[in-house]
Amino acid sequence: MGAESSTPRPSRRPFGRAGATALRIAHFLGPWALILALWYGVRYSGFFEASLIPTPVQVASRLWEMLIGGDLAWDMYMSTQRVFLGVILGTACAVPVGFLLGWYKGLRSFMDPLINFFRALPPIALIPLVIVYFGIGESAKVIILFYAAFFASVIVMYEGISQISPLYIRVAQTLGASDSEIFRKVIIPLAVPHALTALRVALGVAWATLVAAELVAAQQGLGAVIQDASAYFQLDTIYMGIICIGFIALAMDVALRRLTRRALVWQERND
């Protein structure tokens, strides 16, 4: 014990400040390095014919080419806009509906089968009908994304609301709160975290549905880029399109998570 204490205590940062920064960068890049390594591994493993798997470098140069010489930026914008519209409209409807379903148990048991029926339908299955009623314009794509976003987030919202502890309502009542005050000052703050979770779930589902929605004869958008590329068997473009969708979705999710953390500083978290 005595011998140990006489030796200098190891610093908590063994490599100093610069080392800590390097460690953080490594932590951030690590997963991406891993996936790149896997990619090269599969490419040179011989399981698939080499021409069927473009290298990351090929895909990156394709990306550069299409950004500079093509309409890729515009396609990204169109897709992001559709997802954004679908998610905003979908959650804007899902939050009040989910709220009502979570709050009124009778309404919930009445509506539950319907909600689960529609939720179980893959949005892609509705595309033929959407074309019949809404044509192949911009609205058709937004409607499919709306559908996907709405049914994904309404469940999150109503499950969350139905779990609000009656304790806080009772406390507010004994302090003299009226029903409308309880709604404004207790229920709404307690609903915000669930609404934000609903938004996040909707965002994920909407990106997943995007390519399907853009199959509705889309001229622009990342889904259309992938679709066109598949017609000409341009594998590098297909890879690039998929990676773009992944990164934009990830960026949106990170942004939303930051926003959530800032809006909900009061929440107890385990991370």
Place this chain on the structure above:
Amino acid sequence: MIEGAAMSQHNERIRFENVSKVFDTDNGSIQVAEDVSFGVGDGEFVSLVGPSGCGKTTMLNMVAGFMQPTTGSVLLDGNPIQGPGSERGMMFQDYGVFPWLSVEDNIAFGLRLRANRVSEARRKEIVDHFVELMGLTEFRRAYPKTLSGGMRQRLALARSYAVNPEFLLMDEPFGALDAQTRTAMQDLLLNVMGEVRKTVMLITHSVEEALYLSSRILVISARPSRIRRIIEVPFGFPRTAELRDSAAFADLRSEVRELVMQEYAAQESQARQKQTTGQA
């Protein structure tokens, strides 16, 4: 049973009049209170002690206005209680502090409601007073997530007191705290009560706590609950920690504890019987 009417020597505020409460559940109905009658006088501190599930919380909830009796009536100043009101503050075992509000906003919550709105200056004054009284000065801008259990319960007490209720209904308020914090909270409560007296109903499992704080103890029997015994606590106020160590306190404590233990045992054998008949 000792007749409650005999107790209403001074200005009675709360009155249980032949109150029974039956809950209908999937496994048949459960009677949690049977023909309960008692009164709580102005400024009295009454504790309800008895086994778990005997219906103490139900009785308190009826006073709070969250529940109505099946038969009989619960009266507040002679009128049946219709619903909750800010003159009856309540404290819960789970604190119930609002996690989305800072300490000072929690205390100010009631003061911002239409029912007890005060000027901004007055509100600040009240918040300052209770933040200090409850020893939460360094935490006034913190969220409850950073507070310990004892601090949360102090915050809940401050929030109740801020709207200056005439009654304080406490449902096992210190049940989740460790022994030391609990003792400190009891002393704090006595202090605060010394400053502004309230009419209190306290539910507790601790005979010691009931004796130390109350002017009267109702020992509630196993289900269906009746009042098994009413104990007048002979110690005057203000009380200090020395009281706990006195011989008179110890004697009364063992007497009451004996009585309460009998009811716990009765409740347990009831539950066991139910278990065996249920399996048959």
